[in-house]
Amino acid sequence: MSDARNPSVTGAAPYDALLLLSFGGPEGPEDVVPFLENVTRGRGIPKERLQEVGKHYFLFGGVSPINGQNRELLAALREDFAGHGLDLPVYWGNRNWAPYLVDTLREIAADGHRRIAVLATSAYAGYSGCRQYRENLADALAALAAEGLPRPRVDMLRHFYNHPGFVEPMIDATVAALGRLPEETRAGARLAFTTHSIPDTMAETSGAPDDPARGRPGGAYVAQHLDVARLVAAAVAERTGVADRPWELVYQSRSGAPHVPWLEPDICDHLEAQHADDAPAVVMVPIGFVSDHMEVKYDLDTEAVAKAAELGLPVARAATVGADPRFTAAVRELVLERAAAERGEPVTRRALGTLGPSHDVCAAACCPNPRAPRPAAAER
Structure with missing residues (x-):
């Protein structure tokens, strides 16, 4: 049986990159309202209301901690992969702020990568934490196609809440x-x-x-x-x-x-x-x-x-998991586990609790859009 924790046994093929996909956040006072406009796009919320909502960010100098924390996680993943002989570049893209997902996918395509594993910074099933990210991926891939750029294949890693x-x-x-x-x-x-x-x-x-x-x-x-x-x-x-x-x-x-x-x-x-x-x-x-x-x-x-x-x-x-070495090791394990499954090899899928490991590929009925159906990537 393949061991998803040993890259020398399994390797990351067919994947040639990992994308860290997250929410994004403002990095200064001038970013707060534009960021919230991105978050609430299409809902017709007036700018005055967004300024009121943004007071939480202004209390912290208009800076959300999330981008800095994703930079830490990005660095930790790269260090973990390198330390375990896993030659897999790691990219980072956001839904609502720079680096925007579509820009990161352009970079990935320009670098020649065509099969991408995607880790969303949301551990659980749900529209906002899963399907909406898959809708974002579909939108970004459509933008690349409209520009005549190659469209990498993207596969979401399974939910890791019970890993x-x-x-x-x-x-x-x-x-x-x-x-x-x-x-x-x-x-x-x-x-x-x-x-x-x-x-x-x-x-x-x-x-x-x-x-x-x-x-x-x-x-x-x-x-x-x-x-x-x-x-x-x-x-x-x-x-x-x-x-x-x-x-x-x-x-x-x-x-x-x-x-x-x-x-x-x-x-x-x-x-x-x-x-x-x-x-x-x-x-x-x-x-x-x-x-x-x-x-x-x-x-x-x-x-x-x-x-x-x-x-x-x-x-x-209690502190959140952040870039804890056990979590970065878990991400590596999830990549290798999914890679082995894509190659048709048997693999151990670790999970605690009573629910077992989550599915690899979402069904089209998973976590439906509450407003209207939209195309989503990485589903069957």
Whole structure:
């Protein structure tokens, strides 16, 4: 059996490059409104409203941490690949800010690469975290074709939410966060696993079709997060010797119209409920995020921490995975795993929890566009 962790056995063929695909963010005050215009394009939101929404960015000098964190991950991936004898160039492109995806694909094509593995910086199934990126890839490839440029083939790597290289750093980070609480609160501290809230309807239609008779997907976004939360909670209980520590999956960063139902409870509402229930402390564990970008730095480190201080409730926030060496090793493993599968070789696909490894190729019904159907790359 091929070993996806040993490049000398498998190699990356047929892939000749890896694309790190992310959201993007402003890198100065003058970038904030144009960036938000990119994010909300087609929704008719006035510039005055965007300036109000952008106040979170202005609190941090108009700079989102995400681009800097992606540069760190890019460097870490290149170092990991080189250190393990994997000769695979790594590129980076964004949905909403420079380096824009279409520009990166032009560079990839100009460099002669024709078969690209794509890692999106989103671990879970869902429209915004998966299908929309595949729509972005389809748009960018169409732009290349219109310009008469070669169109590389792009393949998305599978969702990595339950890969050991993603889960194990979160376990360590949660234990470390517990250690930062006042000593007298640690044993009774509760865990709040946080992720981005999305509309209920989008959550209900997330993932691969689970019943051919229904002909539509459903429920993967919440199910995947719950599986990871259970894994982390169980490992933390074992590490700390505190069994039955209360935990809950909660949400943050809601941005939709008030009349549209989104996943709840919100983290700040949750903290109020925990305080009312006499919780001694809470550790916030952002399992839905790969890095400490703006929605972590503001919604948790600023807004939720302020709410906890108002309540007199001790809180700590676990670090995200970022460029942890175990995660960069996991990305290498995912590339080699997928390469072996494309060559028709048997391969071990590592995954923790009850759901098993995610699919390699998305079905056309996966995570449908909530507004209207659009072409998407990397689907069957």
